[in-house]
Every structure is written in C-alpha cells, then in structure tokens.
Amino acid sequence: MHAFRISWPPADGVAVFNQVYLTVTEEIGRRIGTGQFTDPQAAATLDVLFAGRYLAAVDAETDGRRPPACWRPLFQHRHHPGVRPLQFALAGINAHIGHDLALAVIDSCRLLGCEPAALEGEFDRVGDVLVLLEEQIREDLMPGPDLLEIADPLTHLLGTWSLERARDAAWSAARILWGLRELPLLADEFRERMDSGIGLVGRYLLTPLR
Template identity: 30%
Template sequence: MNFDRVQVEASAERLRECRRRIEASVPEVVNGWTPAEQAMADACRTPPEDIAGVVERLKLLQTILDTLPPSPAKNRVGQFNALYLTITERVAAHLLGSEVHDKKWLEVLDVEFARLYFTALSSWGVPGKDTPDAWEVLFRRAHTDTISTLEAAVLGVNAHINHDLSLALIETWKKMGYPGDGPQHPDYLLVNKIFYEEIPPLRRRFATAWQMEIDKCVGELDDWSQRVLVRTTRAMAWEQAERLWELQDDDDDYRRACMVMDRVAAIAGETLLRGTGIVRVLWLTVRATAAGVWHRLRGRRTPRQLEAARR
C-alpha cells in the first residue's frame, strides 16, 4: 500500500490556491437560501428511500428554487435542478423497462447520488457544516445573473458527476457489494445513453441567443463532443470510485483523497466559466490531471485489475 499523505495534502493545498487564482468574481455571495431557508431545510431533512421519492423531492425543490432570486424560475441552482429532474425521470422510466439488468442496484445508486446533492443543498450557509467545494462553485452564483442558465446547469453537472458520482458508487457498493465487471456496470453505462439523448435538447433550452448561433454553426459537432465528455467523465468517476474503495478502511486517507477529488472538481467548475468550446478540452485536461495525481500518489491497481491478475 503506497499512499503519500504529505504529498496528498500538498496537492490539495496547491489545488486550493489554483482555484483562488482562476475563479471568476461574484458581485454578491448569498450564503444560504434566503428567503427560503426553512423550506429548504425541511425539504432536505429526510432523504428519500427510492427513485420515486427522489423525483418527488426534486419537484419540491424546484418549487422552492423557482421562488428565489434573481427572478422567478431563474435561480441558477434551479436551472441545474430542472435538468437533474428530467434525467432522473428518464432513469425511473428505464427501471420499468427491460434494458436494466439489476434494477435494484441502479435504483440504489440513483438514491445515493441524489442524497449527496440534497446534503450539499442543506449544508450551504449553515454554520458548522461544510459544503463541498465543487458545489460551492455553483451555490455562490445561485442568486446572480452574471452567468447564463446554461453555464449554471453545466456547473451542477460538473459537481454531480466529478464529485458526487464516485461517492455514490462507494455507498452503493457498501450496500450491494462491489460488482466488478458484473451486469451492474452495463446498467451504469445505460445512464450515458440517457445523457446522450437528453443533453442536446436541454442545452438548447438553456442556451442564450448567442449560444444558439454558435450551436447552429458547429452543427452536430457540439453534440458529439458532449457525448465524448459524458462518456469520459463517467468512466473516470467509476475508476475513481474503485480507487477510493481501496481506502475505505482508513478514514484519514479516505478523507484526504476525497478532499483532492473535491478540489479538482471545483477547479473544473471554475474553468467551465472561462469559455465554451475550448472549455471541454480544459475540463478533460483537469480530469486527466486528477487521474495522474492518483497514479502518482498510489502505486496500486484497481480492484478490477487485481481480480484479473488473480485469474
């Protein structure tokens, strides 16, 4: 086992300084969900137990977020919530069909995934509670119109996939067992298909007139690049979860690794605000850098690789 705690903490500090250098300014940060703090706390207090509960909770959150600044139905977290609700409804529909091999596993993953989002919402602005850096990038801009609704939605997707998804996989594996190359992995990849189908129309729904003109110029290239991005980042999330899985028996090392993952995702979020086309390359570069950090800090193989070696 090779996990250099000193180097991990040094990397986390460098990542924090890097974020400070590149983050875009926000006119006024509202720490919390004024004037709906109590409604938000009540909505997030008891986590749902199934995907139907997740859908209902997201609908409730949408009604709350749509009342918040900068104007009705324009809260920037609300823009992400609307996208997340659509994707979750599609996953719920697939659970009723025949494409899913292990429906219980995929539902547990969806619930654990949602719980992390609800926890982040409930922690924002509450004294003594830490909000993940990845979510803070979006939450700091919840009440402002200095970013577009499309950018807001993408910031939420970044935090959810590049931070929450690995942690949701860990919690699912704790409950259901580590699946390796079992039928659960194709079920995980099925969500990619849902993203492929939903992201283009959702992107165009949130886009400004200028962004729509760019969209027309690039044609299907933008859709293709986003499919690549979804496939790559979700694959990285699975691999990252495998590496975190090896650390779960050591609370200190696990915490340090999660801190690095969170700060890398936060930098990716800030980078996303720097442009459109080139940002996709930068996002992948940041994610690849994160993977490189893992490989440098830990010279161990993933559970899948270990299993293959035993064969």
C-alpha cells in the same frame, strides 16, 4: 426536487440545474420501471444514493454548513447576472458527475455487498441516459439561434468540458476509492483532492460572460 422547483425562482442557478436533474432522474426511473436495466435493484440503489448526494449538498447550504467544494461555486454564483443558464446546468452536472457519482458507487457497493465491477453495467446505462440528455440540455439552454456561434465565448468555454469524459473519470475514481477502502487516510486524501479539483472546474465553467 419537485419542491425545489416550486420554491426557487427560475433564474436561480441551482434551480436551473435542479430542473435538468429532475428530468434525468425521471427518465432513469421510467427506464427502470420498463425493465431497461439488467439489475433494477442495483440501478435504483445507485440512482437514489446518487441523488442523495445532491440533496445533502443543498441541505448543507440551506443549514449554513459548508457543502462539498465541488458544489460551492454553483451556490456562490447562483444569482450572478453574468452567468448564463447553460453554465449553471453544466456546473451542477460537473459537480454531481465528477464527485458525487464515484461516491454513490462506493455507497451502493457497501449497501448491496458487492464490488464496483458488479455495478458497471448499471453505471454505464445511467451514464448513457445522461449523455443522451446532454445534447438536449445544450439545445434548450444555449442562447441564440445558432449553437455554433463561433464568436460567442460560451461556445469556447463549454467546448472544453465533456460529460462522457467526466463519467469515465468518475468510474476510475470509484475503482480507486474501492481499492483504498482498507487505507482510510489515503482514501480521505483522494476524496478531498477529487472534490477540490472538481470545484476548480466548476469555477471555470461559471466564468461570467456578460
């Protein structure tokens, strides 16, 4: 992510998300290092596998392969002049939380040999970091002096999306996928529908506003 920050221009929509996510991962790493997670190994495993999903999507796009549907709107609109930085940031967060987080929980369970319930505490603590940073992200990237500009369409657009609700949905999705682990065809269908649904939300969040 540090390399991406150097190589991508600041106005690139994926670079906007990358900077936000880099801040999040550094904060989670700091909290793991200072003992703020009950199970540091589980927290680190979840954090690394979670980040790996984003990096894999970037690699797919760079190599000319199709990234997951949830990431495609951000890659397709990354240079659109009518999309504002906050939209890019939240579209990336939407893809990463809505799709990647649930899959990272499943990946972590398989690697650690546990069930999702064993990771719930660390999942919640990671989510708490994200929620705490969401307000700062909005403040840093919202245009204009007033965050509550009623006439600004961005206010209405972004008011329809909630990181906390996305996190809750990701946990539910992880539990469903774990329950379907012995039914691979159903699990694949659920993942595909989740991916496409999150991608649709991403397209909405990236509606050009100027």
